[in-house]
Amino acid sequence: MADAKERKLPAPAISPETQPYWDAAAKGKLLVRKCTSCGEAHHYPRTICPFCFSDKTEWVEASGKGTIYSYSVMRRAPVPYAIAYVTLAEGPRMVTNIVDCDFDKLKCEQAVKLVFKPTEDGPPLPMFTPA
Amino acid sequence: MSIKGKAYIAGICEHPTRLATDLSLAQIHAEVAKGALEDAGLTKDDVDGYFCAGDAPGLGPMSMVEYMGLRPRHVDSTDTGGSSYILHVGHAAEAIAAGKCKVALITLAGRPRAEGMATGTVPRSRGGTPTPDEPFEFPYGPTVVNMYAQCAMRHMYEFGTTSEQLAWIKVAASHHAQYNPHALLKNVVTVEEVVNSPMISDPLHRLDCCVITDGGGAIVVVAPEIAAKLKRPKVKVLGASEFIKTQMGGKVDLTYSGARFTGPAAFAEAGVKPSDIKYASIYDSFTITVLMQLEDLGFCEKGKGGQFVADGNLISGVGKLPFNTDGGGLCSNHPANRGGLTKVLEAVRQLRGEAHPKVQVPNCDLAVAHGTGGSLGLRHGSATVILERE
Secondary structure, eight states: OOOGGGGGOOOEEEEETTTHHHHHHHTTEEEEETTTTTTEESSSOOOOOOTTTSSSEEEEEEEEEEEEEEEEEOSSSSSSSEEEEEEEETTEEEEEEEEEEEHHHHHHHTTTEEEEOOOSSSEEEEEEOOO | OOTTTOOEEEEEEEEEEEOOOOOOOHHHHHHHHHHHHHHHHHOOGOOOEEEEOOSSSTTTTHHHHHHHHHOSEEEEOOTTTBBBHHHHHHHHHHHHHHSSEEEEEEEEETTTTTTOOTTSSSSOOOOOSSOOTTGGTTTGGOOOOHHHHHHHHHHHEEEOHHHHHHHHHHHHHHHHHTTTTTOOOOOOOHHHHTTOEEEEEEEEEEGOOOOOHHHHHEEEEHHHHTTTTOOOOOEEEEEEEEEOOOOGOOOOOOTOOOOHHHHHHHHHHOOOOGGSEEEEEEEBHHHHHHHHHHHTTTTTTTTTTHHHHGGTSSSSSTTSOBBOOOOIIIIOOOOOOOOOOHHHHHHHHHHHHHSSSTTTTTOEEEEEEEEEETTTOEEEEEEEEEEEEO
């Protein structure tokens, strides 16, 4: 078992545009940004929709369910870790880590669920673990 | 308007060093500039266009223009990472076609090895104002290698590509590097040696990765009336294209690169097909980079890259598509962690008939050079040029 707690996670650099995302993360919630004009959710979050360029975007809470699109176990690190793209149930794919699992058993399209891991001096990071 | 036939590559230079402990960054830029101008039969005072990217010291072209004593009337420091210099060849041709310059100099240099940089295995923050993506990526530990590795992982999942097939790309590069006296890695390796080398980030092994080297290179692109007066073999720019491939707002697709767009556009401008190409310089930061770009450029169907590269098909004199006959970034040189410029250099050598006799492609009259800069798995700049010996 490789535990993300053994890795020191740097705090994200927060901008005014994305403060609500990190405030929600501190409460254990993952937000995605959704456009009310075209109906598409996107990631990473932006105020202007990257699909239709409308400024009518809003935060919605993600279900926390997803599947692994791809991953790689960084063996050559002081503490090996799994980086991944997870496809959220809401649609967008996000860069994340897969934690609290046997790295040798990970597979593409495997179902995962949301967990949070603390950073050194910032809000926690949304990560995923096998469902 | 097309750039077809509007510009020629008249001079090239690759710095012989792979470890530049005793050279300054600006000095390497100037040494390769001098080498390329001498190769062309031109002088510094003939240069009226200057192109560089993020490896150059200082802000854009300003420090290097001053250091080298240039007086350009056209400058361009577009930075798309390692593909910048292939893109610059296209931009230089555009500037020449528009009458903005007649002799364009492109330089690249870097000292990551002398500076002890952990190039591929440590996450890098750019510093300064964060890019908009950084808070959503950097804390998770993206490195150069583990993001390319995710492309390989997905390719294996969707298409059944194997580590052994990827290994053939390194094997082919090593067959070519044995004849390059300047190559960092001159030993011929086997598929078994590649797949048994240490795992760096699944599924990429140590020998799936390119070398880390210091050095640099330069290219001189000139107007047709200048090329006509020079004594070197004439290498004509037939077509060029560039594209930025992104995460597309979360609609991430790791199975293709920007070459899917730059390949068809460059081939169309040149009026040729992939099957016409005699030699290909293909960006080789990792084995998977080569495989995906070959598919996207149209040398084989999407998903069939593994079969295409296997059994020596990329080895000069053995296979159907000789690639990176200098040993490429996988074995010879990846100066400044940016492999695009050296891709153009070997294509020009092949077209001139000046590659090593053991790897020279007979009657090589049409070549492609293609690059991927940035990260194949995050966001990258693709650039393609098609070159012809006249």
